Amino acid sequence: MKYFKKLVGERIYLSPRNNEEIEQFTKWLNDFETTDYLGRSANIVTLEAEKKYFEENNDKNYNFFIITLENDKLIGTIGLENYDSINRTATLGIFIGDKEYRSQGYGTEAIKLILDYGFNYLNLNNIKLDLMSFNNRALKCYQKCGFKEYGRRRKCKFINGQYYDCIEMDILQEEFKSNYIKNKNIK
Numbered sequence: 001m002k003y004f005k006k007l008v009g010e011r012i013y014l015s016p017r018n019n020e021e022i023e024q025f026t027k028w029l030n031d032f033e034t035t036d037y038l039g040r041s042a043n044i045v046t047l048e049a050e051k052k053y054f055e056e057n058n059d060k061n062y063n064f065f066i067i068t069l070e071n072d073k074l075i076g077t078i079g080l081e082n083y084d085s086i087n088r089t090a091t092l093g094i095f096i097g098d099k100e101y102r103s104q105g106y107g108t109e110a111i112k113l114i115l116d117y118g119f120n121y122l123n124l125n126n127i128k129l130d131l132m133s134f135n136n137r138a139l140k141c142y143q144k145c146g147f148k149e150y151g152r153r154r155k156c157k158f159i160n161g162q163y164y165d166c167i168e169m170d171i172l173q174e175e176f177k178s179n180y181i182k183n184k185n186i187k
Contacts, residue, residue, distance in 0.1 A: 003067050003074075007113045008183040012106055014064035014078065014113055019054045021065065021074060026050045028097035037135050038095060039157045039166070057081070062122070066096070066110045075101040078110045080118050080127065088125035088173075090118060103137060111145045112180040119173045120181075126170055132157060133165035147171045 003015035028034045029045040057063065063079035076096035083090045094110060096102050118124040129147065131138050147169040155163035 003065060003072060005183065006064065007117055007181050008069070009109045009113050009180055010182070011069055012075075012109055012113075013067050013069055014110065014117075015067050017054065017063045017065050017077065017079075019051060022047060022050050022054060024074060024097070025054075025077070028095070031097075033099065034095060034097055036159055037132060037138065039132050039159065039164075041159055062090075062114075062117070064114070066094075066106065068101075068106075073098070075106060076110070078114050080114060080122070080124075083122070088123060090122070090124055090127050092127050092129040094129075107138075108141050108144055109180070111141070112178070115145065115171065115176050116178070116180045119176050120179070125173045128168065128170040131167050131169070132159075133167055139167070142169055145171070146175050148175075 002018070005013045006016055007014040026045050026047050029040070029043070029050065032041055035041040035043065061079055061081045061083060063077065065074050066076040066078055067074055075098040076094065078092070078094040080090040081093055092111070092114065094107060096107050115127065118127055129142065131142065133152070148171065149167055149169050151168040153166045153168070156166050157164045
């Protein structure tokens, strides 16, 4: 497995995704501990379906693996999808699939890296995301990164016999003030 240090942070780097990790992603996307928080537990993900998703979405979106600097371990994924160059918008998607690396700040670091990339290299003006109302861990992380709630779709996700709200959040270019990418040439 080859990873490339596109966006380097303090403890992780973001590497362009490749299809060598399809089996790992299929495992994560069939695990309720991952998919409940994504609102995707009803989905059945096969190796073939995940391979097709990788092939169809890698070229038109900005998708990355989240890799630890210490030991080059794949721990999750992050991406900017629905990229709109005219309106300068995109949608953030992230999950830490490796349970040992959750709630340790890796997601926050990955988000700050991709926000730096999105605002300072892709010239985006607005990056949005959606999350499940019960996902307090993610809500705190997004708020720490500067996202603000702008809407809520009530009882729109059905998980384990119950309906939940979906929270919509975004951040503007003018609200993002820091540089997190450590391997920039121009400071």
